[in-house]
Amino acid sequence: MLQAAMQFLRESDSAANFSLEMVAKLAGVTRLTVYNQFGSRRGLMEAVFDEIALRGQMGRLRHVREQADPREGLDQLVQICCEFWSSDPALRHIYDAMAPDQEFAQALTARNERRRQLIASLVEKVAGKGTRVQPRRDAVDLIFALTGFAMFRQLAEGRSASEVSVLIRVAAHAALDRLAK
Numbered sequence: 460m461l462q463a464a465m466q467f468l469r470e471s472d473s474a475a476n477f478s479l480e481m482v483a484k485l486a487g488v489t490r491l492t493v494y495n496q497f498g499s500r501r502g503l504m505e506a507v508f509d510e511i512a513l514r515g516q517m518g519r520l521r522h523v524r525e526q527a528d529p530r531e532g533l534d535q536l537v538q539i540c541c542e543f544w545s546s547d548p549a550l551r552h553i554y555d556a557m558a559p560d561q562e563f564a565q566a567l568t569a570r571n572e573r574r575r576q577l578i579a580s581l582v583e584k585v586a587g588k589g590t591r592v593q594p595r596r597d598a599v600d601l602i603f604a605l606t607g608f609a610m611f612r613q614l615a616e617g618r619s620a621s622e623v624s625v626l627i628r629v630a631a632h633a634a635l636d637r638l639a640k
Contacts, residue, residue, distance in 0.1 A: 460486045460493055464507050468549035474556035474563065479503060504566050507549075512570075515546035524577060529584035530635065536577065537606060537628045544611040545620035554608045575603045586638045594638055601634040 463486035468474055479500055483490045497503040512518075519539050526532035544550060556563040582598045604610060605627050614623045 460488060460496055460503075461506055461510055462486075464503055465510065465547075465549055468507065468552050469547070471552060474552045475559055477504070477556070477563075501562055501566060504563065508553075508566065508570060511547050511549060512543070515543040517543055520574075520577060524580055529581045530632065532581050532584075533578075533602070533631055533635065534628050536574075536581070537631055538624050540574070540606045541611060541620045541624040541627065544608050545615065545623075550608060551612070554612075571603075571607065574606060575599065578602045578606070582635070582638070585635050590638050598634045598638055602631045605630050605634075 460482060464477070464482045467477060467481060467485055471477075477500070479490050479493045479497075482503060483493045486493070493503065497506055517539065520536065523532045523536045523539070526535065553563065553567065579595075579599045582595055582602070586595050586598070610627065611623055614626055618626075
């Protein structure tokens with residue numbers, strides 16, 4: 460069932476039609492079977508997101524926070540995000556569905572906030588206690604935007620994930636460098 464859901468998101472022009480019924484039909488099971496497995500459309504979406512994250516090796520993010528050098532941690536974060544954003548065509552359809560679909564938007568926003576928290580911890584390590592709140596907040600917001608899917612998608616036209624990663628790392632380091640001023 461999970462494979463059917465992922466296939467639908469990869470091949471469909473729009474995730475707007477993503478439903479328990481559609482996944483059941485593709486998987487050759489009843490809607491009740493899908494419901495019993497996932498509980499709701501949101502539960503199914505979360506399971507799909509978890510599977511995409513697993514395949515995209517997002518688990519590597521847990522090691523970023525452990526880096527002694529926060530700038531090295533930031534470099535790893537950018538690389539992991541760029542590799543992830545390029546790992547599965549379903550991501551484009553999922554993010555496209557955010558605008559018209561509140562349920563998709565809520566699920567993705569919660570997941571993206573985890574990235575913001577990780578970025579905030581790295582910025583805090585670089586900034587130290589003497590840096591004012593607003594410059595830290597600005598750095599977190601800028602790096603959060605830089606490492607999001609929308610930015611990756613804009614920069615990926617005609618570039619590899621590795622090339623995009625370099626561009627984003629340079630911009631993210633510039634945001635950190637502003638903390639020292």
